[in-house]
Structure formats: C-alpha cells, structure tokens
Amino acid sequence: MTGPGRRTRVALLHPHSGRLVVDEHLRVRLPAPDPWPSLADVLYAAGDLYAVGDGPRTAGELANRHPGALVAAVQRGTYCWMWLGGAGGCVLRLRAGEVWASLAHAWLVAGLPVETLCDHSGGRLAGWASVSIRSRTARAPSESARPAAAYRPRASR
Secondary structure (H helix, E strand, C coil): CCEEEEEEEEEECCCCCCECCCCCCCCEECCCCCCCHHHCCEEEEEEEEHCCCCCCHHHHHHHCCCCCCEEEEEEEEEEEEEEHHHHHHHEECCCCCHHHHHHHHHHHHCCCHHHHHHHHCCEECCCCCCCCEEEEECCCCCCCCCCCCCCHCCCCC
C-alpha cells in the first residue's frame, strides 16, 4: 500500500564551496491522513481545498499547524508560496511548484541563507550550480513506525 508521502532525495552543488550536498526528506502532498502531515519535512498543498485566504497567510498557517515541517508550500494557479524555516520562518513566492519546495528544503539543509535563495528579478531560484532530484512513494507506516525517522538525522533543523 502506498501513501501521500514521497521519499525525496535532492543533490546539489553548493554554490559557494562547490561541495556536493545530499538531502533526503519526506515530502507530503495534502490532503493526507494522519500521521503523514506530522511526519513531513516538506508539506505541499494545491488546488481548491487550499484556495481560501491569501497564499502567504495560508502557507504560514500550514507551517504553524505542522511545526516539524521545514518547508510548507501552497500552490494556487501559477504561484507557489513557500513558508521556509518552520514556525518562525519567512514566505517566498515563486512561479514554481512541488519540486521547488524540495529544492528549498535542500537549500536550507545546506546551511545557505534564505535571503540568497532567490534573485530579485521575478522569483527565479538563484545560485543553483547543479541539481538532481529523485523521489518515490513511501510505504504506509506499519504500527508505530515513522517513515521519516531515517531521514531526519541528516537534516539540520
């Protein structure tokens, strides 16, 4: 049985040092049944269910409801609002989607500042030397197993 969780691996070259940064995390697409949202490193919501209110506020509310997620993203139309850094973070607006939320997670895990994530000419991601993303559907948790537990130690929160 599969669930709404995606085990995602992002590899990127650090834009300053050139070293390879590999980030593995659990990305969950909402709506999702419990316990998936509470296990997520990245939450992604799209569609009419999350169209109420404005994008930044909705992304912030999502981050507050799920403080374990480092990135909470809300897609409406061609825009995606990403709340970065958990409950105390900031909002970034991009013409992007679900995969970019995982890239933002890898950026934060690499220790790069949020301010340098975007250039100031329309929300394009800046500084990506090279990026590779792979994801696959995670299995439903059995008993009390936490599918994200194996990935959390690798992420610096």
